[in-house]
Amino acid sequence: MKERILQLQPYKPGKSAEDIKREYNITHVVKLASNENPYGCSPRVATALQDVLKNSAIYPDGHTTKLREKLADFLQVKESQLLFGSGLDEVIQMISRVLLTEGDNIVTANETFPQYKHHAIIEGANVREIPLTNGIFDLDKIAEAIDEQTKIAWICNPNNPTGTYVSEDMLRSFLEKVPVHTIVICDEAYLEYVTATDFPQSIPLLNEFKNLMVLRTFSKAYGLASFRIGYAIGHDEIIEKINIARLPFNTSTFAQVAAYTALDDQTFINHCTKKNAENLIRYEAVLQELPVEFYPSQTNFIFIKWKKPNDLFNHLLTNGYIVRPFPNGVRITIGTNEQNEGVINCLRDYFT
16 A cells, blocks of 8 residues: 555545434434525426436446537536536545646645645655635745646635635635646536625636636536546646546436536526525624624535534534534524524524
């Protein structure tokens, strides 16, 4: 076994709702820990999948032809600029496998999506973690940390778990400083939820910066987390190289059909993101009245900073709400109106 693997831990999913019900002897449990869409996915998806069942013995389209065509048209990019994976987790794995070797390094934030670091270590690369500033990526410090061995600068925007973002001006200024041998990867898993008017228009930036790549997913706003499908947008040459590491049939027929069907229903996406924005305003208004700090969010979750995160986590858990604890706080997925009011009542009870 590779020695560096010994310092890592496999992903450990939290307890299921049924486990929580049995352990705490409660009947109502709501999962608000993984930033899933509480409204599900477009109702068109279930209908579309019925036609797929009769072909379940056939391998999926390894080229993701129909999804590729539809998504390229939707994004106004070339089909050859797209790379699909079984969720962004696999896309990150493929990128790391192709770009990183022993002695290389990546630069990212110290509080962000952990898979960037995880796969860098597996590939034998070093990890340089730059502290967030007020919950936001410190792009100036990240630029300073880049050297000749830096192959990837990972920017999660908006950031998971803080929900904060870097603006277009901040990102452009950063890109102008980064040497061409370093690939800047903007992970925009929560893009659809963003309401900030100065959030980067990253796809047009691809025309200016040859070392930029953008990641997006169907797991969050599109409500297709169980299907596992995400994608990268980049320049043809780098996408072609990364595609070498892709397994032949890595995205299922069901995932492909669900994705392009959901893509066609932007009315549903707009409904979900509108409800999310309204509920975020509600959360932030309540939290401003409580003796607690939080990060203003551009996502479908909110991060509450707290010195006793496990205590707050357990308080919510015993009341039937599963959230995600971190060393410096808890992350709560924005749910439906009813779910949010339940959590808010628990927060009021805890902090007052």
